[in-house]
Amino acid sequence: MSRLREGLPRNGDTRPHFVVCGADALVYTLAEELANTGHRIRLTVVVPPRLRADVPDLGALRGVRIVRAERLDERTFRVAGLAGAAALALVMPDDVVNLHGALCAQAVEPDLRLVIRMFNSGLGYGVRRLFADCAVLSDAAMAAPAFVAASLGEVAPTHVRLPGRTVYVARRADVRPEHVICALTAADGAGKVDVLPAEPPPEARRPTDLVLAEATGRAAGQTLAAQRLASARKRRRHPVAAFGRALRAAMSRKLGIAVIITLVVTAIAGAVLAQADNVDGFWKSIYVTLLTAVGSSDVEEERNAVAQAAQLVLTIAGLALLPLITAAVVEGMVNARLALSRGAVPDDRQDHIIVVGLGNVGTRVLRQLVDLGLDVVAIDRRSDARGAKVAEQLGVPLIVGDAGLEETLRAASVATSKALVVVSTDDVTNLQAALNARAARPDLRVVLRLFDDDFARRVQTALSIDISRSVSRLAAPAFAAAMLERDVLATIPVDRHALLVAAVRVLAGSPLDGAPLGQADRELSVRVIGVADPGSERVDWAPDPRRVLVTGDRIFVVARRAGLRALVERATPPAEPLMLDQAP
Incomplete structure (x- = not known):
């Protein structure tokens, strides 16, 4: 919470100031996340004069100041009150615009935490070295694993490296009981799913429930999905199989x-x-x-x-x-x-996955599916789409056309495909493609991207779509955490939720100082997975809940956003709620 106390405005307002700049659905979702954090903050959102029609009304967010500007330059940032701000999030859908904005922002406020959205990972690595306090995130990289996993009917391949161990998300049936760290979901059999429940008794545990597990590196810990995908990669590289594909392709x-x-x-x-x-x-x-x-x-x-x-x-x-x-x-x-x-069959395809839309998200989904050894067919309206060259390099057939038309889907052999992943930036096209695909193949697995999360939830229920997701909703918690919390280690997508893996330090005089560790654990909100002594790098991954916390202890938790916020507040002295540091 030190950054929140440091980055205060210079107009006498004791609340830290945060600025968000964007032009698509992510700017609204991130602003909503920040506005609902419960932290006493001031929030300014900088947007272009004309926003996309699918971006909700920012004016509906309480306590949010809106600044409209054509360019992200020094003048715009001064008007937005960036001088003295705690953090700036640049989430424009253009890497160069975000980088230019970061350079201009540094001229206005050098002591500033930057959270920058970047699609190009190579450019992102270089950007990190330009700024002293900078987090570079990609909403496409965060969302792509969830879409890939949904298309395969598997769990998103999330691995998190913690001090001394690596943890990952898996179904309970794929993990040995001794490797389970905590339950992430629990179904009651009546359609209700609890997130971060207490560990259920053995008779109530379901094989499909998600758990956080320790990665041991042993073959027994490998999920069935991973074994199947490894087998697919082996078949894909086999020279006899490649010759067979060529022989079948030689004659239409x-x-x-x-x-x-x-x-x-x-x-x-x-x-x-x-x-x-x-x-x-x-x-x-x-x-x-x-x-x-x-x-x-x-x-x-x-x-x-x-x-x-x-x-x-x-x-x-x-x-x-x-x-x-x-x-x-x-x-x-x-x-x-x-x-x-x-490495693909031009005609008579079957058991392949169709990816519609080769923008930021679609390109990453395409790469990951190919890396898993799966046959993929891509569809996009434009032959010069962002991912067209990637498809060519990976040998993925690209059909240029409107995925909302039946003939385009037939050209991609939708009737014999395994799944359809629709991730274009046009909600109408996405819906038409999903409905036409279901008409051609009622049992087809359809994964649908929609910008509005509430709309996505209702579509999934009403149209019996397997998965419908909002990229901005998947990514926004990570961007908000990067601005607010310095100790968030990773985010884990679970269904429609984004769980945060974090380390919270107990400060002197806080409610948790001198309290048992068990008080930090809250069912359906916060699950404690480890604790470290002050100044020690060693983490106790099986702590006794009766252990008494002392100043400087670090508590490792998996938490929902609201739960983490409450835990941070309880680990902070009540006498210092976001106050200006006292000058000597």
Whole structure:
């Protein structure tokens, strides 16, 4: 909480000032998160004069000051009152705009915590080195694992490195009981799911409940999903499988049928001709058949009518066979080269995953699915979409078209696909694609992105969509935590919630100073998973709840946002609620 006490405005208001700059749904969701934290803060939101239609009304948020500006420059930041602010979040949907804004903000307020949204991870690493107090986050990187896991019907692949151990999220059935740290969800069998419940008794534990588990590195700890995906990667790299894909790609279905029919007609006509001419011997039959097929035979009037008819059919078939063979060779070479380079089957696809929308989120989903060894087909309206080059590099077929149209989905073989992941930036297109896909394949697993979280929840219920999510809702808690809490270690997406893994320090004179550790644990809100002595790096991962907390203890918890806020307040002396530090 020290940053909250340090970053105070210079106009006499004792509340710390936070500034958020953005232009899409994330700016609203982040502002909502900050406005509802319960911290006594002032919040200013800087947005363009014209916002997207899907961004909710910021004016509905209580206590939020709105500044409209065309550019994020020094003048805009001075108008927003950035001088003396505690933190600035730059969540514009453009990396360069965010970087330029950060540089301008430093000129206005050098002692400022920056939280910057970046899509390009390489640029993000460089940006961190430019600023002393900076967190670089990607909403696409946070949301993509949730969409990938939903498309596979699995748990989001979340791993968190803590001092001395790595923890991950898994289903209870995939984890040995001794490796379970705490329960993350518990279903009551009637459709209700509790988040961060107390550990249920053995008879009430369900295999599908999510738990936080210790990663031991042993094969037994590997989930069934991980084993299946590892097997898929192995099959994908196998040279025989790659040759088989190329061989299947070398002949399209229609061309193959035409060639087969022509060859059958040629064989039958050749047999009739050989029989009519009383040709003796297998070689002479083959010789007469092939010679006639290529059109080298002369008209012989002395032959009987049957032989003449067979010769006529054979000659016509030969004329058709040569172009078909040429077309088959050309198409086969092209398709085989594409199949070998891309590792995918251009036609007759099945058990693949269709990704609609190659923007920030769709590109990351595409990469992760390919990394898992899965066959993917991409759809986007534009051939120059952000992820088009990524799809080309990864050998993923890209269909340019409107995913809301049935013919586009049919071109992607939706009827034989495993799942449809719709993550474009257009809610109407996303809904149309989901509904058309369900009409073509009622049992298809559909994962849908919608900007408004409430709308997404209602659509999932009303239309029986497997998963509908809001990217901004998944990412906003992490951005808010980066601005407010210095000890948040990671975020864990669980269903529609974002749980925070954090370390909270007990300060002298706080309600928790001298209290038993068990008082920090709150069912459905905060679960204590470890505690460390003052000044020690060693963490006790199985602490006794009767242990008495002392000044400087660090409590490691998994918590919901409101629960973490309450815990931080109880670990802070009540006599210092966000006050200016006393000057000597």
